[in-house]
Amino acid sequence: MRISELSERTGVSTASIKYYTREGLLPVGERTGYNSTAYGEAHVARLRLIRALIDTGGLTVAAAGRVIAAIDDPGIELDHVFGIAQQSVPREITPPSAASVEKVHAVMRERGWATVDKNPGIPLAASVLDDLAVTRTDLSAVLSRYAEAIDMIAEADLDAVAASGDRDQMAEAVVVGIVLGDVLLAGLRRIAQESHTHRRYRGGVVPGQTHETNETEEPT
């Protein structure tokens, strides 16, 4: 297909398509004449991946380029792809205090989690604990329970990767799971928080509820 059709199929402007090609995120199309290039289904799929990473995942174009390069390079081992994807999510944080880093390490010991020292989750979690320390909210009591739930989530993440096929598909699953998984979890958490609030403080009555809900069984 021509670039105009590729643009129509994906909703990405031709200018952006050319930009992604120049930046190496999108493979060049097949040259079919002096001034025309043919694109295929692989280009459609790749463009949608790029937009998901940038629009939903919040990655910069440069960060999306790095993770896509990692997907495309069969020489990069899967756990290295993991590391690259983990580093790609933009987070500007103030360096955490040693006390909060130690709290994170304590939770890691409790759960038997072992990582390299530069795992970006450690300073990220610790900087939140610093922030919490200056507010009047004590989330340290929930830290262990968060970690227990996150253990289940990480196990599910790895099962999804393992189920996704060959190395290239696994690499794509790793990137997509890390970048979009946070957003999916944030969405589910908003739903669960509201539901638990109604259950706890209003006996399960949802204000302004108009559609039918199935609340016959209380989940554990």
Place this chain on the structure above:
Amino acid sequence: MRISELSERTGVSTASIKYYTREGLLPVGERTGYNSTAYGEAHVARLRLIRALIDTGGLTVAAAGRVIAAIDDPGIELDHVFGIAQQSVPREITPPSAASVEKVHAVMRERGWATVDKNPGIPLAASVLDDLAVTRTDLSAVLSRYAEAIDMIAEADLDAVAASGDRDQMAEAVVVGIVLGDVLLAGLRRIAQESHTHRRYRGGVVPGQTHETNETEEPT
């Protein structure tokens, strides 16, 4: 204390302090003379909360202003504070497909979650499912497991709110928990993912590991 000391204590510039005061995020200090204003510990705590919401939580100044107004207004019920805080986290999403919204509703039925229709988590989670549908990754198999883990997290969230004291402290805990909790969970998830990867693919060996880890007990 004077504004210069408040600035020093909190690391927030005097220009920003004046800006937050004008925008209503920070209460005005006590007028002590023609050209001097006195600030107290409440101002220190409030400034740290503002910076945590904006810097770590990624809120805009306007969104931080809305949640702080909700904390400060004793007439706003706690579940309304929840709703305001949930809406405050910036997420630009493309409207999700009906099919993905239905998938989210199916998970909600499975877990007995009931919410108002406009809960922002529903379109957020559904838009991620749309993104996943266009990549080669199938996360639908993990959706139920994510939801089960999120149920534990929401329960912990509400326990933390309930434990935090009077209405004002509970309102602050709600806001902080929603805004910063996502970031804390994202950090823990990065740690757990790396640890599970090593455990599954490298027999627990962490590459380049130099510090001692406690891996004597395998958590379930």
